[in-house]
Amino acid sequence: MTSDRPSRERPTVQPSDDSGQRTRATKARRTRSWAAVAVAVALVAGGAALALRPGGEDTKDPRAQQVRAPSTPRFQARPGQSPPRELIAAGRVAVSGYYTTEVVKEANGDAVGTYRWSLYDAAAKQYRTTDWAWVDVAPGMRTAAVLERDLPVDRIGLLDMRTGKIRRWIEVDEKVGGVRFSPDGKRLVATTYSRNPDGLFKDASYRLNGKKVPGPKPSRTGFHVIDVETGTARFAALPPRKDQPGAFAGAGRHDLAWSSDGRLLWEPAANKTGKAYYDEHAKASPVPGREASLPLGGGVLSPDGAHMTGDFAGEDGKITSEVLDARTGKRSALVPAQQLLAWADDSHLIAWRCDPDRCEPGKGEFRNQLLLVGLHGEKPIPLSGFRQPKLRDKDRWNPVLTER
Template identity: 60%
Template structure:
């Protein structure tokens, strides 16, 4: 995912993004957008928020995988819960684990406004179990020892650094401007905290629009800038960076417009309608050219393999296949086709974590949303279920979205 992008992705018609080892995220939030709306009639917004895939049935390998044949490599260490959805106990494979997961729903307010609220379940490192929390937003640092947490009623003026083993906040970082989203840098030493004037997940009557022949409250862009925070010292440096306007002078996207770290942790970025799907900024807020590697990766949610030779592509199923592409990171050419609707993370150089719907029931309009987390080999010959199946209903309010983190 990350959930940073939840509502924004929905409104822009983008796929949800889940945060992964190279810190792409989400974006479900940077994947971030997902869930159901009953009372508000904004099911389309939250549904797009929740959606993770299209549909299809197992596929075949295709392309040059740089001489790597995953089935010849040992399966990485796996902790699977194929009978649990949502999971109650730790799920992990290779370098990554599900550090948290969340669900979301839109709630109606008495004045005609509304808000998309997220319920987070966070791993208790001491027990290996996921526990529901009351945090409004969070991110887990690489190594899975610390989470950055935000309290309810966003935006808020302090960020908690929570110990995953004790479940307690060890330190608060106070800021002058309210923040609504946080993300750790790839090395875990810094945080970017995006500041807002309004709740980034708020739905406002004065921003109403037509959806399915109904008038529903909508999001309002209110980003004011961002803090770059040194985790060790707590120093927080603010940079003004309001929502970016397109060449016609309009603000695109929804209320949540969180900034994310680049793969190397040197730059920040947000989704944009260009070839790279992103616009980049220096840590002091200056817009900079798209880095060469990023320009070749194809789409914002692409995830690099640990050796940086391959990158996840998009859904590529035809004639009933449920497969996604793996691409050569330098050339952008197809290196493999692997089972799955959406490739989320690399367990190691030869194994991927993905969403896949039930091959026996997967058909458009029927079972494409009944999907589970799987571990799949790069050659497509080995598939290991990691979780149970999510309910086959895109609009199900308890549809869970994982946060994948380096362990």
């Protein structure tokens, strides 16, 4: 997710080898994959909701120079729901929706990576399954940009999340396969393609675990920058980069995302920063100063700009990730989590973590849940139930985290 907006990861719907994705509970450093962006910003059935504001504890952290831990932000947790049925939220961020993925085979030997989206229905106070092919939710959780099935498409819907109805359609000249709101919610970047970016084609097959499987075909043509209020769209041509990370993972989908200040666009690249930046005319731009110190592959700045999320840092079986000082890039805290997703406030994060009692390399490492964790040693608060441990399970859900 961008500057103050939580990031989320959207893994491409592409078969891969589970053995190559060992947990962050090992010393191996897990790469932050990003096929569609963001990127961030991600519950077992039957738990009661919590809507509390517990007081802060006198938890001491030597690195915090013995200061009192801030109060835990207000949260709504569903520790007995996976996927969630009712709203999950903490501080400034909520799970505005979630998606699952599966590969659907076609008769001619091709296949399509398919996303199934559920969005929060404020009127019904629950998540509802939709039939949209692609979704992005604007800050405030009142509007979602949606794309119809059979990507790419020639119009973008602005969905009213309070009524579940399309407020209006924005038609575009170049067909779109992915959309993304700017950090302020006033613009969209709509990435354009000549074929379905999630398509897997027989004539692009490769071998996976000794078996021949259909592969992706890069087909990005460029992007539209769209003013949400007026619907005005400006197109810029931008073919896919040759140094896109991942020979197969996400090789068909090359969506653009916004920089933290909303002035530039970026995509993953095999360079020192892990990102390539462009202006709205597709002209290459230097890395913005505020983002130059982010970890390779991405990181999320805290709302006050003082901290940024780092990588998994667990050793000797410990499940911890580091938080870095945004000015120096040095470690400022360790938190009990596998992957840091979004900032609930200046000192608390929403994160994934597997069950410490059942988490070990090759076993239980992907059975994880959403937690609220703090920088001052607070006890983690479960926000969801545990996900299915099998990575390629069609019911394994991924959260969409949005400022509310």
